[in-house]
Amino acid sequence: MLTARSVALFVLAAVFEIGGAWLIWQGVREHRGIGWIVAGVVSLGVYGFVATLQPSSEFGRILAAYGGVFVAGSLIWAMVADHYRPDRFxxxxxxxxxxxxxxxxxxPRGR
Structure with a gap:
């Protein structure tokens, strides 16, 4: 059950972080306005809180692992939001x- 909760929190964190960065990108690079930027900043802030809900208390481990989730999640986000087609690499x-x-x-770690 803890693993399922942890995975769900990683997915939720990815939605808020990647979504927030995408909203800021849209606001600045695509000239969609300050509302998009503010929504992105709020989303990034929510990401920071979601990360604290992980069952593990090891900040460095959680953040390092989340880096991998971010890589995969960013490609999925790009496919859905921007119609990006990732190559095999x-x-x-x-x-x-x-x-x-x-x-x-x-x-498992022997502690």
């Missing part, structure tokens, strides 16, 4: 990152 890189997430977060 994008996909391979994302899979490698997700394997890293699994090792960092979910491999």
């Amino acid at each position: 994008d996909v391979l890189g994302a899979v490698i990152c997700l394997i890293g997430v699994g090792v960092i977060m979910y491999v």
Whole structure:
């Protein structure tokens, strides 16, 4: 159950962080206005709080693992929001990152 909760929190964090960055990009680079930028800043702030809900208390481990989630999530976001088509190397890189997430977060440790 803790693993499922952790994975769900990583996905939720990715939505808020990647979404926030995308909203800011849209506001600045695509000239959509200050409302998009403000929404992006709020979303990025929510991401920071979602990360604190992870069951583990190891900040460095959570942030390192989240980096892998961010890589894969960014490609998925780009596919959905911007119709980006990742090539096989994008996909391979994302899979490698997700394997890293699994090792960092979910491999049992003898403590």
